Each structure stands twice: as C-alpha cells, then as structure tokens.
Amino acid sequence: MKKLLIYILPVTLCIAFTQCKKSWLDTSSPSNVDDAFVTTSPSETFKTLSWCYANYRQNCIMGTYRWNDPIGSDAEMYPEDGSSNNLNAIGRSDQLPINAVSGGFNGLYATLARAAKVAGLIKAKAAYQADVAGGKATDWTQLYGEAMTIKAMCYFDLIKHFGDVPYGYENTTVADYTLTSRFAIYDSLIADLKSVEPLMYKIGEGGINAERMSRTFCDALIGELALFSGGYQTIRTDVDGLYGNVAFTKKGAEQYGCVYARRTDYLTYYNIADQYLQAAMDNKGSSGLITTDGRATSNNPFQKHFQYFADRAVSPESLFQLGNIQGGVQATTSEYPYAFGRPSDGGSANAAPTKTFGALRIIPTVYYGEFENGDKRRDASVTVTGSNGDGNEKILSFxxxxxxxxxxATNKWDENRMSPPYQSAQRNSGMDWPILRMADVILLSAEVKAELGQSAAAITLVNQIRQRAFGNTNHNISGLTGDALKEAVMQERKLELLGEGTRRWDMIRSGKYDEKALAVRADMTTMINDLKSQGYHTFPNGNTIANYIYTKMVTLANPLTYDVTDSTRPELYPGWRGQYNYTQYVKGTAHNLAIVGLFTNIDATTAATLVTQGYTKTNWGINLTSSAATIAAYDRNILSGVTSPNDPPRYYWPIPTETISNSKGKVSNGYGLPQS
Known part of the structure; x- marks a missing residue:
C-alpha cells in the first residue's frame, strides 16, 4: 500500500476489460476520461462502475480460497496434509504471515473507492437530483444505489475478514487514520443503503439481472449487515474505547486480546434484519426460489439452480452472481469451479475434463450421518466420485x-454438467461465481424470526426449503420453539447451503462455534475408532461407512447420471455423477463406475459373489485410518484451532504491513495476529 493504501487514490475512471457473453459486460471505454465524461449518460457511467465488478472478481473475492469461508466449518474442510492454505479455516490465523491476503485487502478498498467516487459524481448531477425528487426508480437512481451497494458489500467483506478496519477515507488524502468500530461501520452502511434501496430496480426491472446489484440484493444486504452486527463475533479487548458505548454479553475466556461476544442490544438489529430480509423476498422481482424442474432427465429443482451456472446462464434463484467469461483472449479466471468443483485428475489443458483441484471437501460424518433419506440435496451437493481426466469416472480417496x-467433495459445480465442457484449459470454464441466492435469504429470515420468537413464521420458511428438498410435505417440521427451533434452522442452513461458504459464519453468529467444532471432532474420532476396531461405523440414521467398497467400470447409454432412489442400481446410485459424453481425449468405452457397499458393510459371502461379477474390492474408509499421519491430517484440518469450549474463535486475517506501519501507531492487528 501507498500512504494509506486504503485506496485513497486519484481515480482514473476507466474500465479494465471489454467483451463478454453477458450484455452488461459488453463495454468499451477510452483509457483516460474525466469526471464529466463519466456521467454524460447512464451507459457511460455504468462502463466505469463495471470496473468495480471486474476488480472484485479478479482481485478480491477468491483470495486464498474465498477467504477460507467454504473450508472452515463443522461440515467442510480442506483436503491436503500440512498446507498453510487453510490456517484461517482451522482457526489458527495466528500462524499466518502479516501480508497473507494483502492483495484482497487492497483490492476491496480499491473497489469501494471507485464505487464511492462514481456515487459522488452521480449525486452531484441535476438529472439524478430531479429523479430523486420524482420518487421513482430511474437509470440514474439505480446506478447511484448500485455504487453504494458495491461499496457496502466491500466493507462487509472487510469487517467479516479483518474485524475493525479504517473507514470513510476513500478518495481523500490523509496523513492520519485509525481503526473504526465495526459496529459504527455497520450503522453507517445500513443507513446509507436504507436511503438508496427504494429508488433501485428490482431484479428484472430496468434491464437488471442478478449479475448486477439490485434493490432485491440491496435489501438482503441490509438484512445481512444488521444480522452480523447483532450476532456473536470475536471482538477486540486490547484497544481502549474502540466500541464506544456498545455493551456486550461475553462467552468463554478472554484470550489474545479478544473475546467472543454479542452486543446487548442485538434484538434491535435482528428487527432491522427481519424487516429487510422480508423486503428482499417482497421485492424479489423476477427472482425467487426455484420450485419446479421441467427437465426430462430429472425432477430436482434444488439442483436446477446449480445447473444454470453450468449452462453459463443467470439463475432465477440468484440475487447476485458474479459474471465470468469463457476461454479466449477475454477469459476471466473461472476459479470457483476449479477450486470448489467436482474433482478431476485431468491435465491443465486438453483433457476430459481438465484439472479441478477440489479445495472444498465435505466431512464424511456430515455426508453419512446428517442427510435424511429422500433428501434430494445430498447427491446434488456431495459426490464420492470425480473424473480421471480421460472421460472416465473415478472413485475419490480419503x-x-x-x-x-x-x-x-462438493458436487454443486461440475464441469461435466456443461454442454459442452470447456476442454482447452483449466480455470477457463466461464461459470459465474455464486454470491447470494433466495434460499439463503429465506433461511436467514427464518433464523431471525426464530430469535425474535416468531416461531410459526420461522417454521413456514424452513418448510418451504424442506418441501423443495424432499418433493413433498412429509418431512415438514412442526411444533418447535426456542433453542430447538434455532437449532433446526441452523441444521437446515447447513444442508441447504453446504459448500457455499455460509456455515462457518452461521456457527460464529449463533454463539455455537466452539460447541459445534468440538462436536464434529468427537464424531470423527468415534467413526475412525469404529473403522479401526470393527471395519465399519453405523450412524444413527442407519447409514454405514465401511473400510471397503466394491467397484467396476460399466457402460451406460447416457454416462451422465441424474436423480436415482433405487439403491439396487449401483451404476446409478448415488445419483448426480457419471461423465459428460466426451468425444476428445477419451480412453476406453466403459466410462461409468458401479459402486456396491457405499452405505452398508459387505459381508464375506456377498463380497465373493461381487468378485465373480467383475467387481474389485476397493479401499474406502480404511484410507481414513491407514496411518497415524492420515488421522493427524484430518484432526488438524477440522477446526483444530478450537481446543476448549472457552476459546474465542479466531477467524480474522491480518491487516497488511503498510496499513499498520503508515498509521502512526493507530492501527494494529489484534487476536494474536502478527504486527510485522
């Protein structure tokens, strides 16, 4: 950073890229323009504002696997042994170097500074002022609200990932700056967005889709800001007066100059969240929960949302998804499906499909033990097979x-589901990145209503999600109140949003981070001990994980599989796997994997029969227990930073060196993070 590299920089308002499959990215701009030119028309202004979307995508959001959000919970983990890439996820951010995510930190400030600059230019325009006086949403009022919403989203990311940060210095030259209380920032952002959202377009109005920020998304963001302000979080105790008059209820011990706490007036913020999450649903425009499928191949409206990403289209369930471009000169980095998609051993180019690293793995006790029978989300969310990279399916290994x-691994982003998959190069698929969808908003609203004692309303919202998940009302919840209802909402969010980077924040916000971390670690220990002592472990729902399964390659007329409930069809069950019917870089003709014994322990007699049918005995659960090093790797990678129920969760990244060193001692890292 330069002297306050909080992107207090003179802004040359120009766009960073041209051409895209999506209309709003089809832009071009002179390389040097002045402020007056930027606001000559709404279209010219949006060309500049679109730089913010591009910079957010390329330089902010995917830093270190999306800030470790999707790989640090009691459901999700990072797969490698001894890597430093998941230190934040496991709760050991104290071991990070100070500049671990300086690029993302600076990128967020650069983005919000540009957005704030654009907002200021629009606000000074007579045309904008006349539109505000008219009280009706127009292109100018939409652009102003859009810029303010981008700014707010960037500050929200900064608070979540760095805690208290400098605020309000953008586009000015300052010699002194300091930390600002996150609670004061939340209040300011909420007030800003409340003032702009009435004059923004809903999704579907004014040519706005979910690749741009709308009134729909703005309402939801207000709800999230209020909910995070009112929820539990780790706060600093080493900076006198930082939080002013805000009082707290604390949990656990004060350590490392921080403590786990919730503001005592949290219900005020839950009421704000209640109002604006409801507003997001009321102002949904053309968006909404997908409840029908319509495909000849399946009846799974939950999976259909993710299919839109594979189809390189905007999902009607999305409130915001970040646009990407496939291949060619103008390609953007399609990091999301590469990092978090269904794994592939393919090479970096010219493979079927190309390499998918698969940094996001699902903890086996969740896959086996927490989904109810009949839940269509399980197979569409989690996969036990990946791709060999030569057109063939492959069992994953623990x-x-x-x-x-x-x-x-997670199964929500699978390049096999594209038509056709992009085979020329990895990280070039062109899939958009998910940010927020309506199911998330519905369940956030249920969480808030449960906390506010609106039990019937919360149950109704949860059952909307469950009815889609099961395809009927047989699994609806009823009669729950208080803590039991809060827990049911948390569990529904866990299964619905698995792999989407929300679970760790739910754990933190609910005040149950330590409790949940210790519980999943205990569950894993019990499972591993049973695998070692008896060769299998059976979960309360009846599912069994065993040391061995039996597999063979088979030929299917359609090698890409869909929903299946018949567990006697090992070539199809579990569903939502297989392979795209590739024509290049393919080996052999039997591309699908039949699996027997995935949810039961195979006895010796059955095993002998399977071998005569061409099945091979294949390592499964035994790979979890094969060595002390493997057991230690899983123990480390699952929230090992939590050692007792009194530990304050440590999930912040360090503020980078230059911001600290140029602050004249007024900015420091807390939580035991490095200062230099």
Whole structure:
C-alpha cells in the first residue's frame, strides 16, 4: 500500500476489460476520461462502475480460497496434509504471515473507492437530483444505489475478514487514520443503503439481472449487515474505547486480546434484519426460489439452480452472481469451479475434463450421518466420485491430497454438467461465481424470526426449503420453539447451503462455534475408532461407512447420471455423477463406475459373489485410518484451532504491513495476529 493504501487514490475512471457473453459486460471505454465524461449518460457511467465488478472478481473475492469461508466449518474442510492454505479455516490465523491476503485487502478498498467516487459524481448531477425528487426508480437512481451497494458489500467483506478496519477515507488524502468500530461501520452502511434501496430496480426491472446489484440484493444486504452486527463475533479487548458505548454479553475466556461476544442490544438489529430480509423476498422481482424442474432427465429443482451456472446462464434463484467469461483472449479466471468443483485428475489443458483441484471437501460424518433419506440435496451437493481426466469416472480417496484424493467433495459445480465442457484449459470454464441466492435469504429470515420468537413464521420458511428438498410435505417440521427451533434452522442452513461458504459464519453468529467444532471432532474420532476396531461405523440414521467398497467400470447409454432412489442400481446410485459424453481425449468405452457397499458393510459371502461379477474390492474408509499421519491430517484440518469450549474463535486475517506501519501507531492487528 501507498500512504494509506486504503485506496485513497486519484481515480482514473476507466474500465479494465471489454467483451463478454453477458450484455452488461459488453463495454468499451477510452483509457483516460474525466469526471464529466463519466456521467454524460447512464451507459457511460455504468462502463466505469463495471470496473468495480471486474476488480472484485479478479482481485478480491477468491483470495486464498474465498477467504477460507467454504473450508472452515463443522461440515467442510480442506483436503491436503500440512498446507498453510487453510490456517484461517482451522482457526489458527495466528500462524499466518502479516501480508497473507494483502492483495484482497487492497483490492476491496480499491473497489469501494471507485464505487464511492462514481456515487459522488452521480449525486452531484441535476438529472439524478430531479429523479430523486420524482420518487421513482430511474437509470440514474439505480446506478447511484448500485455504487453504494458495491461499496457496502466491500466493507462487509472487510469487517467479516479483518474485524475493525479504517473507514470513510476513500478518495481523500490523509496523513492520519485509525481503526473504526465495526459496529459504527455497520450503522453507517445500513443507513446509507436504507436511503438508496427504494429508488433501485428490482431484479428484472430496468434491464437488471442478478449479475448486477439490485434493490432485491440491496435489501438482503441490509438484512445481512444488521444480522452480523447483532450476532456473536470475536471482538477486540486490547484497544481502549474502540466500541464506544456498545455493551456486550461475553462467552468463554478472554484470550489474545479478544473475546467472543454479542452486543446487548442485538434484538434491535435482528428487527432491522427481519424487516429487510422480508423486503428482499417482497421485492424479489423476477427472482425467487426455484420450485419446479421441467427437465426430462430429472425432477430436482434444488439442483436446477446449480445447473444454470453450468449452462453459463443467470439463475432465477440468484440475487447476485458474479459474471465470468469463457476461454479466449477475454477469459476471466473461472476459479470457483476449479477450486470448489467436482474433482478431476485431468491435465491443465486438453483433457476430459481438465484439472479441478477440489479445495472444498465435505466431512464424511456430515455426508453419512446428517442427510435424511429422500433428501434430494445430498447427491446434488456431495459426490464420492470425480473424473480421471480421460472421460472416465473415478472413485475419490480419503487419502489426504487434492483432485481425486482428499476425500468426498462438493458436487454443486461440475464441469461435466456443461454442454459442452470447456476442454482447452483449466480455470477457463466461464461459470459465474455464486454470491447470494433466495434460499439463503429465506433461511436467514427464518433464523431471525426464530430469535425474535416468531416461531410459526420461522417454521413456514424452513418448510418451504424442506418441501423443495424432499418433493413433498412429509418431512415438514412442526411444533418447535426456542433453542430447538434455532437449532433446526441452523441444521437446515447447513444442508441447504453446504459448500457455499455460509456455515462457518452461521456457527460464529449463533454463539455455537466452539460447541459445534468440538462436536464434529468427537464424531470423527468415534467413526475412525469404529473403522479401526470393527471395519465399519453405523450412524444413527442407519447409514454405514465401511473400510471397503466394491467397484467396476460399466457402460451406460447416457454416462451422465441424474436423480436415482433405487439403491439396487449401483451404476446409478448415488445419483448426480457419471461423465459428460466426451468425444476428445477419451480412453476406453466403459466410462461409468458401479459402486456396491457405499452405505452398508459387505459381508464375506456377498463380497465373493461381487468378485465373480467383475467387481474389485476397493479401499474406502480404511484410507481414513491407514496411518497415524492420515488421522493427524484430518484432526488438524477440522477446526483444530478450537481446543476448549472457552476459546474465542479466531477467524480474522491480518491487516497488511503498510496499513499498520503508515498509521502512526493507530492501527494494529489484534487476536494474536502478527504486527510485522
């Protein structure tokens, strides 16, 4: 950073890229323009504002696997042994170097500074002022609200990932700056967004889709800001007066100059969240929960949302998804499906499909033990197979590693589901990145209502999600109140949003981070001990994980599989796997994997029969227990920073060196993080 590299920089308002599959990215601009030119028309202004979206995508969001959000919970983990890439995820951010994510930190400030500059230019325009006086959403009021929403989203990311940060210095030259209380920042952002959201377009109005920020998304963001302000979080105790008159209820011990706490007036913020999460649903425009499928191949409206990403289209369930470009000269880095997609051992180019690293793995006790029978989300969310890279399906291994090793993986972003998959180069698929969808908003609203004692309303919202998940009302919840209802909402969020980077924040916000961390570690220990002592472990729901399964390659007329409930069809069950019907870089003709014994322990007689049918005995659970090093790797990678129920969660990244060194001692890192 330069002297306050909080991107207090003179802004040359120009766009960073041209051409895209999406209309709003089809832009071009002179390389040097002045402020007056930027606001000559809404279209010219948006060309500048679109730089913010591009910079957010390229230089902010994916830093160190999206800030470790999707790989640090009691459901999700990182797959490699001994890597430093998941130090934040496991709760050991004290071991990070100070500049671990300086690029993301600076990128967020650069983005919000540009957005704030654009907002200021629009606000000074007579045309904008006339539109505000008219009280009706127009292109100018939308652009102003859009710029303010981008700014707020960037500050939200900064608070979540760095805690208290400098605020309000953008586009000015300052010699002195200091930390600002996160609670004061939340209040300021909420007030700003409340003032702009009435004059923004809903999704579907004014040519706005979910690749731009709308009134729909703005309402949801206000709700999230309020909910995070009112929820539990780790706060600093080493900076006198930082939080002013805000009082707290504390949990656990004060350590490392911090403590786990919630503001005592939290219900005020839950009421704000209640109002604006409801507003997001009321102002949904053309967006909404996908409840029907319509495909000849399946009836899974939950999976259909993710299919839109594979189809390189905007999902009607999205409130915001970040646009990407496939291949060619203008390609953007399609990091999300590469990092978090269904794994592939393919090479970096010209493979079927190309390499997918698979940094996001699902903890096996969750896959086996927490989904109810009939839940259509399980197979669409989690996969036990990946790709060999030559058109063939491959069983994943619990041995620590990446690609086809590292454990069972998320199944929501699978390049095999593209038509056709992009085979020329890895990280070039063109899939958009998910940010927020309506199911998340519905369940956030349920969480808030449960906390506010609106039990019936919360249950109704949860059951909307469950009815889609099961395809009927047979699994609806009823009669829950208080802590039991809060827990049911948390569990529903866990299964619905698995792998989407929300679970760790739910754990933190609910005040149950330590409790949940210790519980999943205990569950893993019990499972591993049973695998070692008896060769299998059976979960309360009846599912069994065993040391061995039996597999063979088979030929299917359609090698890409869909929903299946018949567990006697090992070539199809579990569903949502297989391979795209590739024509290049393919080996052999039997591309699908039949699996027997995935949820039961195979006895010796059955095993002998399977071998005569061409099945091979294949390592499964035994790879979890094969060595002390493997057991230690899983123990480390699952929230090992939590050692007692009194530990304050440490999930912040260090503020970079230059911001600290240029602050004249007014900015420091807390939480036991490095200062230099």
């Amino acid at each position: 041995t620590p590693g990446n690609k086809s090793t590292g454990g069972i």
